[in-house]
Amino acid sequence: MQTNLADFIKDTPDGREADAILRSCVHCGFCNATCPTYQLLGDERDGPRGRIYLIKQVLEGARPTERTQTHLDRCLTCRACETTCPSGVRYARLADIGRAVIAAQVGRPARERLRRGALRRALAEPRVFAPLLALGQALAPLLPAKLRARVPARVPRSDWAPLRHARRMLVLEGCVQPSLAPNINAAASRVLDRLGISLERVPGAGCCGAIDFHLDAGDTARRRMRSLIDAWWPRLEGAEAIVFTASGCGMMLKDYVYALADDAAYRDKARRIAASCRDLSEVLLANRDALRAVCRPATARRVAFHSPCSLQHGLRIRGAVETLLGELGYELTPVPDAHLCCGSAGTYSILQPELSQRLKVAKQTALNCGRPEEILTANIGCLTHLHTGLQTRIRHWIEAVDERIATVA
Ligand code: SF4
Ligand code: SF4
Structure with a gap:
């Protein structure tokens, strides 16, 4: 695609990157076929090709409007379009650049700014989120049934494996996961412990910055990223990897390379952190023989x-969890349109409730169509989102694996 970027951006790092991405798009439109919002709305501007064109216009100097912003806001950043694109267009990176420019030029109404600010503060700070969740859980019995169903149930904490092995890995704690589902990382620590690996929590290794990053607060996000790097850095030497159990956070960690590219003090550290990060499924797949050996028949x-989209499209990890589950004796039921987003997408379910709800119902139907006994997933956001209104049990896949290991003497 020919481009002619405007003076305000063309000689900046973001401008050069956006220009290269725009030029790689041949405008074929294959990506529209797998875009959830294009499928729902049927409007070219709500598909990847149209959004790329909107961003191109803005970067070439056209004045964006609230309408432009709405089409970008409706994008889930699920990256299904990246998986489909035959030209390797890095849509999500372009969308990040375009959204930041549009947010700076169009702004948001005061009410929307307040809402986004409140979301960022409530979700990204565990010391704010934990008491809010506890309050919601305490008041849940008093709420109308429909609202009550939306409050996640209290989950008992389970024991973390002791740190007793020479082999060790660090773990990302995350922001909402320690309160919503503390058993996930604890289960990961127990499974890895049986494989001779200690999983180490580091104080201060909380939010990865994704929530701020996707809610027009790039500077706050980068502050969080630096503080997470600072927390891990002294413990990184000798650690085999940094493990994440929420693929959405993992995708952000890998993107530190881009997010901190202009930060001379942190650029190299960001690269090393991103290179050290592994989804838990990658770690277990590399230790699959040892895993099978400690599992109950x-x-x-x-x-x-x-x-999750972050796993299959963002991180491009496909089939790893399914392979592990198959090797442990699980029968995987078919899931039609498995490439489509469930509508969770960070705070999308709150900011775009109508579209999110439609995607959720479609995903729940698809997941249930093979009549599974339970549903497993790999991201706390999808888990919490899909749980509402679902009759079938849903949990993180490592909890199922942990159960098999826990019964071995
Ligand atoms: S992003 Fe890829 S698939 Fe979509 S129009 Fe451009 S080149 Fe074609
Ligand atoms: S990231 Fe997802 S929702 Fe956004 S344009 Fe691509 S496929 Fe569509």
Whole structure:
């Protein structure tokens, strides 16, 4: 695609990167076929090709409007279009650049700024989120049934494996996961412990910055990223990897390379952190023989796996969890349109409730169509989002693996 970027951006790092991405797009439109919002709305401007064109116009100097911003806001950043694109267009990176420019030029109404600010403060800070969740759980019995169903149930904490091995890995704690589902990382620590690896929590290694980054607060996001790097840095030497159990956070960690590219003090550290990060499924797949050896012999259990967009499109990890589950004796039920987003997408379910709800119902139907006994997934956002209104049990896949290991003497 020919480009002619405007003076305000063309000689900046973002401008050069956006220009290269725009030029790689041949405007074929294959990506529209797998875009959830294009499928729902049927408007070219709500598909990747149209959004790329809107961003191009803005970067070439056209004045964006609230309408432009709405089409970008409706994008889930699910990256299904990147998987489909035959030209390797890095849509999500372009969308990040375009959104920041549009937010600076169009702004947001005061009410929307307040809402986004409140969301950022409530979700990204565990010391704010934990008491809010506890309050919601305490008041839940008093709420109308529809609202009550939306409050996540209290989950008992389970024991973290002791740090006793020479082999060790660090873990990302995350922001909402320690309150919503503390058992996920604890289960990961127990499974890795049986494989001779200690999983180490580092104080201060909380939010990855994704929530701020996607809510027009790039500077705050970068502050969080630097503080997370600072927390890990002294413990990184000798650690085999940094493990994440929420693929959405993992995708952000990998993107530190771009987010901190202009920061001379942190650029190299960001690269090293991103290179050290591994999804838990990658770690276990590399230790699959040892894993099978410590697992209870399989009894057939039918499960559906919901592969989050961040895992399959963002991180491009496909089939790893399914392979592990299959090797442990699980029977995977079919999931039609598994490439489509469930509508969670960070804070999308709150900011775009109508579209999100439609995607959720479609995903729940798809996951249940093979009549699984339970549904497993790999991201706390999808898990919490899909849980509402679902009759089938849903949890993180490592909790199922942990169960098999826990029964071995
Ligand atoms: S992003 Fe890729 S698939 Fe979509 S129009 Fe451009 S080149 Fe074609
Ligand atoms: S990231 Fe997802 S929602 Fe956004 S344009 Fe691409 S496929 Fe569509």
